[in-house]
Amino acid sequence: MHKKAEHNCSNCPSLTKGVFCSLGAEELKDVSDHKITNIYKKGQTLFVQGNHPFGLYCISSGNIKVTKIGADGKESIVRIATAGDVLGHRSLFTDQYYMATATALEDTKVCFLDKKFIMKVINDQPTVSMNIIEKLSADMGAAENKLSSLHQKNVRERLAELLLLLKESHGEKLEDGRTKIVIKLTREEMATMIGTANETLIRFISEFKEAGLIEQEGKIIIIKNEEELIDWANLSY
């Protein structure tokens, strides 16, 4: 067996964004003592659609894609979970199996707490349940927005909206005012996020570049003109 691994929640870079941010030192130690921490390499799965749910996964650092396989066998990205996000929280309150697959997009540090333990924490610490409800509500809001976008917007608008969402979640402001999106997604992955074909996405990315909205450094996208991008996204709020 390998050496015992130790990871303390109080040192977690995502503590302030996570569901345990309101816990005191003693309660946080209980969580630290009970949790299992692993680093998932790119492509490794945390859980698989259709499998039995075990508990709650908290992302400490890195990015996870949450995907669903359709009846045609095609994979579509439901959302990207990042540091401070939790996964598997819906399965805590239902007896349903996982409805999606969670896969690491890069080396990602993830902590796990089993269902019995997290339910005890929820019962003992109402603030934790409020934080989980907040996460569930945000997920629901994002899902509703995505659904309406798929119904009401064209591909150009959906791509502009996706870039703005990625800017919010993974944007890094550069000194010259541009914003670098620090997540490496393949064109295929981006295409599934806006419900279009790979070829169509590539065509629109070229159009966005020609219009001076974005530019690329390898796989990394940089937003040059955010105001114009907002206009192209046809945001209603």
Added chain:
Amino acid sequence: MSATLNKYNVIHVSNEVLERISKKGEGHSYTVDMDLFYEDHIPVVAYLILKGSGKLVKKRRKDIPLGPGDLIGFLELMGHTPSIYGAQISHDSEVVFLDRSTVLEILEEESDQDLRSILSALLKKVS
């Protein structure tokens, strides 16, 4: 009623222990081959194979076969230690999961003293 530990950290339990553990954990049937946990990871639960087969895997090494009665990931889960091997389960296999809270319940509160003694003895081997 017995459980034996081999050099790969696989615990093989007798039918009686298997039946008693089955009542404590939750079960799942696998329809496709799947990774249970990866090499160098701490398993998030322990897995007891009820039916079918699986294997422990390690890069550039021979696979170690698993079968009914094999409990894997238990010592790593309870000891917070990464596993040297990854584990895969084959399709048409049935597995019972034991999470950390359930194991602690067995060790602290279980009325089945035989089961408690067996699990305690196993954990002492690695503590």
